[in-house]
Amino acid sequence: MTYVFIYPKIHFFTYPDISIICGKPETTDDKFDTVTNPSVIIEILSESTRNYDKGGKFTLYREIATLQEYILIDSEFFRVEKFKRNDDESWQLTEYKSLSDIFHIDTIDEEFLLQDVYAGVEIT
Helix, strand or coil: CCCEEEECCCCEEECCCEEECCCCCCECCCCCCEECCCCEEEEEECCCCHHHHHCHHHHHHCCCCCCCEEEEEECCCCCEEEEEECCCCCEEEEEECCCCCEEEEHHHCEEEEHHHHCCCCCCC
16 A cells, blocks of 8 residues: 555645554545654655655655654665754754665664665665
8 A cells, every 4th residue: 555645734645655553553534645743754765756855755754743763775876874853853864875884764673784775776
């Protein structure tokens, strides 16, 4: 099932590449295809999506009260950017650029080695 996130304040729908929902999914209707409570959203950046994912889309995602982490995985460079919501509602950026780096998704207490994330990916 593909979840579609809605932003009630502006009635905007989008399809994240990967989402993690902690707890029971909250949906907007009986079709159960529109979830409003993601905890983590992961986007895979490409040349055509990079600016939107890092800019306008992230601006909209920040309006989701349940969102705790926004993770961008670059498809053209060995780079992961993790934005984590702080208690004061600000966002903290942590970058990972080495294949030996380990990044942690705090919300679900899982670690990932960049080398594993990029296994089989050729970056020129």
